[in-house]
Amino acid sequence: DTGVSQNPRHKITKRGQNVTFRCDPISEHNRLYWYRQTLGQGPEFLTYFQNEAQLEKSRLLSDRFSAERPKGSFSTLEIQRTEQGDSAMYLCASSTRDRVSTEAFFGQGTRLTVV
Amino acid sequence: GESVGLHLPTLSVQEGDNSIINCAYSNSASDYFIWYKQESGKGPQFIIDIRSNMDKRQGQRVTVLLNKTVKHLSLQIAATQPGDSAVYFCAENITGRRALTFGSGTRLQVQP
Numbered sequence: 063d064t065g066v067s068q069n070p071r072h073k074i075t076k077r078g079q080n081v082t083f084r085c086d087p088i089s090e091h092n093r094l095y096w097y098r099q100t101l102g103q104g105p106e107f108l109t110y111f112q113n114e115a116q117l118e119k120s121r122l123l124s125d126r127f128s129a130e131r132p133k134g135s136f137s138t139l140e141i142q143r144t145e146q147g148d149s150a151m152y153l154c155a156s157s158t159r160d161r162v163s164t165e166a167f168f169g170q171g172t173r174l175t176v177v
Numbered sequence: 178g179e180s181v182g183l184h185l186p187t188l189s190v191q192e193g194d195n196s197i198i199n200c201a202y203s204n205s206a207s208d209y210f211i212w213y214k215q216e217s218g219k220g221p222q223f224i225i226d227i228r229s230n231m232d233k234r235q236g237q238r239v240t241v242l243l244n245k246t247v248k249h250l251s252l253q254i255a256a257t258q259p260g261d262s263a264v265y266f267c268a269e270n271i272t273g274r275r276a277l278t279f280g281s282g283t284r285l286q287v288q289p
Contacts, residue, residue, distance in 0.1 A: 066220075068220075093275070095275075095277075102185055102282075103281075103282075104268070104279030104280060104281060105277075105279050106279070107276035107277065107278070110276060112275075117275065118274075118275055118276065153221070165211055165223050165226055166223075167223065168213075168220035168221045168222070169220050170219050170220045171219075171220050173218075
């Protein structure tokens with residue numbers, strides 16, 4: 063499978079706990095995005111990496127959220143002191159600067175439930 | 178994007194009919210648009226894209242139309258099949274931004 067891979071697929075955590083999600087983009091895709099999607103809504107942009115540099119962050123990304131892409135390949139998204147409002151699907155997408163279009167390929171997401 | 182809560186607009190069509198899903202965008206600076214299909218429990222899947230210098234683009238069984246005058250985008254699916262049942266989102270890329278901005282989705286239900 064050469065698509066975008068996200069782990070875990072599902073995560074249930076207690077309020078106040080920290081969680082970390084991982085995204086493995088398509089090989090050689092230097093652009094990586096994190097989005098959050100709540101039920102019935104379209105995905106909302108969280109943050110963007112070009113190689114290992116985090117170049118853009120949304121206002122949605124509070125201080126409890128941190129994302130890294132240390133080697134310009136896989137990325138992690140950590141949420142500290144989770145709150146019930148963090149329950150959502152967290153989507154990762156990747157794209158390549160070599161494409162004329164900016165289409166992004168999405169992974170299947172990590173569904174987070176905070177209880 | 179617009180908030181529609183848990184109640185997505187729904188388009189119900191008969192198998193074999195053509196489907197038209199509409200989307201309005203608000204930012205005149207948007208120069209690139211994409212339609213995504215999302216099945217339950219899965220991430221969005223790219224269907225077709227169009228740049229703002231085009232009015233129409235065709236793919237396999239799908240056509241996207243762009244009307245910049247009224248900031249309207251539509252997705253036409255020919256000979257709709259049960260496998261087309263999903264939620265469809267339009268997304269726009271605003272010049273100078275890296276991220277896509279998604280609109281509210283439309284649920285397509287194909288009746289056999």
